[in-house]
Amino acid sequence: DAGVIQSPRHEVTEMGQEVTLRCKPISGHDYLFWYRQTMMRGLELLIYFNNNVPIDDSGMPEDRFSAKMPNASFSTLKIQPSEPRDSAVYFCASRLAGRAGELFFGEGSRLTVL
């Protein structure tokens, strides 16, 4: 398996633009997580899905952020409109049910909002 695949790896955009980050989890994994990593706040859980259903989105910063998982092999995280404080590395991770700690992370998407 190729592992968790994220795109784009790097994104530079201007404030106010829409940003869409994409994730393909490992085939057969039941859970998908979106994390944001910054120097100041470390790894923050934004939202996670179980069998394509959002379970907990309490970490989503505000209404500008939204996430979808239309099927078991694809998820998106959208920021609209983007702001400079959204600059961070966004990680997608997946795992099997019952394997709480064994997250498999993607390479991350480094977002810079100017």
Place this chain on the structure above:
Amino acid sequence: GENVEQHPSTLSVQEGDSAVIKCTYSDSASNYFPWYKQELGKRPQLIIDIRSNVGEKKDQRIAVTLNKTAKHFSLHITETQPEDSAVYFCAASKKSSGDKLTFGTGTRLAVRP
């Protein structure tokens, strides 16, 4: 919700020395404690974990200890090598929360040759 605190935030050791990273958690129902290593510019990767029915676990130069009474757990790296230089994250999880992980803030370990 669960809160995980991690110390120190940075740690510098001489090659060959030991390194210890400590974490505390707030929710006594947490029962699974993994550790992740993130090398510069790379993704976090699971390196070792411990469950609440075990007090200590070893894997070569790495060991984790758990004190459920005090609600703290630690990562020990012996005979450190330059390739151990990375950011290490502890985390905690309990099944009733849907198995989501709460991460500590990370420890940046530098091993001086």
